[in-house]
Amino acid sequence: MSGGAGTSQRTLTFPKKTVRDVDVSGKRVLVRVDFNVPLEGEGSDRRVADDTRIRAALPTIEYLRGQGARVLLVSHLGRPQDREPELSMAPVAKRLDELTAGRVVQASAVFGDEVERDVGRMLVGDVLLLENSRYEPGEIKNDPQLAAELAKLADGYVNDAFGTAHRAHATTEGVARLLPSVAGLLLEREVTILSSLLVDPERPFCVILGGAKVADKAGVIERFLEIADSILIGGAICFSFFRAQGIATGDSLVEDQGVELARRALERAKGSNCRLTLPSDLVIGDRFAADAEIRTIEGVEVLEGWMGLDIGPATASGYADEIGKSGTVLWSGPMGAFELPPFAAATRTVAQAVAATAGTSVVGGGDSVAALEQFGLADRVDHVSTGGGASLELLEGKSLPGLEALADA
Numbered sequence: 001m002s003g004g005a006g007t008s009q010r011t012l013t014f015p016k017k018t019v020r021d022v023d024v025s026g027k028r029v030l031v032r033v034d035f036n037v038p039l040e041g042e043g044s045d046r047r048v049a050d051d052t053r054i055r056a057a058l059p060t061i062e063y064l065r066g067q068g069a070r071v072l073l074v075s076h077l078g079r080p081q082d083r084e085p086e087l088s089m090a091p092v093a094k095r096l097d098e099l100t101a102g103r104v105v106q107a108s109a110v111f112g113d114e115v116e117r118d119v120g121r122m123l124v125g126d127v128l129l130l131e132n133s134r135y136e137p138g139e140i141k142n143d144p145q146l147a148a149e150l151a152k153l154a155d156g157y158v159n160d161a162f163g164t165a166h167r168a169h170a171t172t173e174g175v176a177r178l179l180p181s182v183a184g185l186l187l188e189r190e191v192t193i194l195s196s197l198l199v200d201p202e203r204p205f206c207v208i209l210g211g212a213k214v215a216d217k218a219g220v221i222e223r224f225l226e227i228a229d230s231i232l233i234g235g236a237i238c239f240s241f242f243r244a245q246g247i248a249t250g251d252s253l254v255e256d257q258g259v260e261l262a263r264r265a266l267e268r269a270k271g272s273n274c275r276l277t278l279p280s281d282l283v284i285g286d287r288f289a290a291d292a293e294i295r296t297i298e299g300v301e302v303l304e305g306w307m308g309l310d311i312g313p314a315t316a317s318g319y320a321d322e323i324g325k326s327g328t329v330l331w332s333g334p335m336g337a338f339e340l341p342p343f344a345a346a347t348r349t350v351a352q353a354v355a356a357t358a359g360t361s362v363v364g365g366g367d368s369v370a371a372l373e374q375f376g377l378a379d380r381v382d383h384v385s386t387g388g389g390a391s392l393e394l395l396e397g398k399s400l401p402g403l404e405a406l407a408d409a
């Protein structure tokens with residue numbers, strides 16, 4: 001890492017107004033945050049298992065409080081079907097209260113009379129956390145009525161939820177159309193750094209893609225064939241590429257749709273200046289389990305009864321060398337089934353190389369970030385994105401509805 005993300009940042013201007021461009025003093029500001037955090041424990045002992053996303057929103061929350069705003073926070077949490085109490089924001093409110101200097105009050109609902117009374121009692125600098133936005137069926141339908149109820153609660157809106165900016169929901173898009181709306185500091189930082197990779201990356205620019213689904217990564221592969229100097233493929237997605245090349249993949253994870261997408265990417269790679277590299281050796285197992293029978297094979301042919309569960313040591317060390325020589329590195333998707341210790345080696349090798357490179361390093365994707373954290377390397381990467389799907393969509397060049405809805409700079 002080099003701190004270089006900051007350097008390239010200067011070459012781009014953020015297209016939207018941010019919290020720094022508006023006067024929020026004395027105002028009620030509704031902030032969409034991404035507090036969709038993992039929970040652990042049961043009943044009243046339920047607590048936040050990983051507070052990374054809560055901490056990522058603190059700069060915006062503290063900035064607004066410092067400017068004299070009354071801060072209303074709203075987020076979704078999990079996928080409630082019927083207002084399950086296990087998915088209440090209570091554990092989040094508790095953790096947020098510990099992390100902020102002030103008092104955090106938890107609202108009993110997403111909107112309504114009682115919430116309006118809570119808002120009416122707020123003093124400057126107070127923080128009110130609304131209930132799980134997906135307790136309301138109108139949230140994911142982007143229901144205009146829900147958006148209007150939310151808009152009634154506040155004088156202005158801030159989107160700081162990069163992780164859900166690719167969704168047009170009532171709290172990310174609908175309400176933004178009804179209030180003066182600007183970006184929070186996290187959203188600004190995520191978009192600026194990720195966009196800078198598309199514009200003027202330090203070269204050579206090396207992209208490492210792995211993970212489970214080709215469909216998630218195909219758009220990014222095609223985009224980076226035009227932008228990057230090298231794409232290194234690992235994870236389960238390499239087996240769709242092998243199948244497309246007519247190589248036996250045994251019981252490895254291959255989706256039908258993936259083979260077609262891989263074939264197209266291989267075709268595009270032929271006419272591109274970017275090198276697309278597939279693994280040359282593998283670690284295979286006889287089943288997806290930590291106590292599977294394991295072999296390391298030279299070559300990539302996988303026989304029936306076996307599945308490829310990690311890229312091999314020669315491939316991983318070749319990838320690490322290339323990462324070390326790169327000016328910019330983007331990594332998304334683990335190299336193998338890293339949750340199973342026997343198949344975590346290549347993901348660890350790549351994570352260490354990404355952390356150690358002198359070039360600018362950016363990591364996106366829920367599982368890649370979890371791997372980085374598991375190896376204790378997250379602090380050594382220039383930018384760890386809080387958005388999985390959102391970061392991939394942005395890198396593909398798609399527009400993010402949650403960003404589009406904000407006031408232009």
Ligand code: ADP
Nearest residue numbers: 211212235236308309333336337365366367368
């Ligand atoms: P991210 O969240 O970083 O974008 P994905 O969600 O695409 O990554 O993929 C992560 C998952 O891919 C992990 O659960 C991992 O076990 C799985 N995976 C990686 N390589 C393999 C493989 N060879 N076989 C089966 N699963 C794999």
Ligand code: MG
Nearest residue numbers: 365366367388
């Ligand atoms: Mg994932």
